[in-house]
Amino acid sequence: MENSIYQVYEDEIQLLEEEIKLLSEKYEDIQQESTFFSDEEILASIKLFQREFQGQSKGHESPSDLKAQLESLEREISFLMKFTGIQFTSHSKKTLEKSGNRTVQKHRLSGNCHSLPFQLEFQLLEMQNKENVSAVITDLSIITESGEYSDLSKLVSSTEEHGSLLLFFRSLSSYAEWYEHRRCTFLHFK
Numbered sequence: 556m557e558n559s560i561y562q563v564y565e566d567e568i569q570l571l572e573e574e575i576k577l578l579s580e581k582y583e584d585i586q587q588e589s590t591f592f593s594d595e596e597i598l599a600s601i602k603l604f605q606r607e608f609q610g611q612s613k614g615h616e617s618p619s620d621l622k623a624q625l626e627s628l629e630r631e632i633s634f635l636m637k638f639t640g641i642q643f644t645s646h647s648k649k650t651l652e653k654s655g656n657r658t659v660q661k662h663r664l665s666g667n668c669h670s671l672p673f674q675l676e677f678q679l680l681e682m683q684n685k686e687n688v689s690a691v692i693t694d695l696s697i698i699t700e701s702g703e704y705s706d707l708s709k710l711v712s713s714t715e716e717h718g719s720l721l722l723f724f725r726s727l728s729s730y731a732e733w734y735e736h737r738r739c740t741f742l743h744f745k
Contacts, residue, residue, distance in 0.1 A: 639728050640669040656683045668724075669731035670738075674698040675720070684715070692718045706730070 615623060626704040636642050652659040657680070664675040681688055691729040695718045697711045714723040 578624075587662065639724070640731055641669050641724060641728060651678070657681070658683075668727045669735045671727065671731045671734065672700060675716075675723075692720060695720075695724065 563587045605651075643664060645663070645665045647663045649661045650658065651661055660681075662675070662677055663678060666673060675695070675697055677692045680691045680693055682691075683689075695715050697715055699707050699711060707727075708725070710726050710730065714726070
């Protein structure tokens with residue numbers, strides 16, 4: 556009799572493990588699919604979700620919790636902008652190609668780093684296999700105002716050659732910070 560009770564529990568455990576495995580796979584598929592949707596599609600889905608579940612906040616975060624979470628995120632973004640000096644003013648994304656395991660998206664970013672304006676345009680190639688997703692930046696084009704910032708042209712050409720956004724943002728942040736210091740110093744002596 557004890558063996559039959561244990562067998563029932565083991566069968567239930569087996570069914571639950573299979574269900575967990577299926578749900579995990581479904582979650583991974585949804586996560587990967589979410590990277591293929593445009594911002595407009597995501598916003599439309601969010602609005603639809605809000606309409607469907609409006610008033611059904613049982614077990615979900617309350618609006619005040621969400622507002623507090625949003626304020627916390629805004630403080631973090633503000634801190635990062637002050638820390639790095641980088642502020643993005645616009646971003647656009649367009650999917651150029653989408654196949655089973657390959658996606659090509661074109662991104663445009665513009666913003667300021669301290670007082671230096673910049674624009675970036677690049678293609679992001681994402682290759683997906685069963686274990687992970689790899690992303691490669693191609694066709695990187697950087698536009699800065701070259702009039703006052705002639706020293707920056709070497710950095711831009713090197714970054715475009717290597718396709719490294721991290722190198723660009725680190726170098727631009729450092730350059731812009733010291734450029735601002737030099738500008739303030741020269742104003743002081745005028």
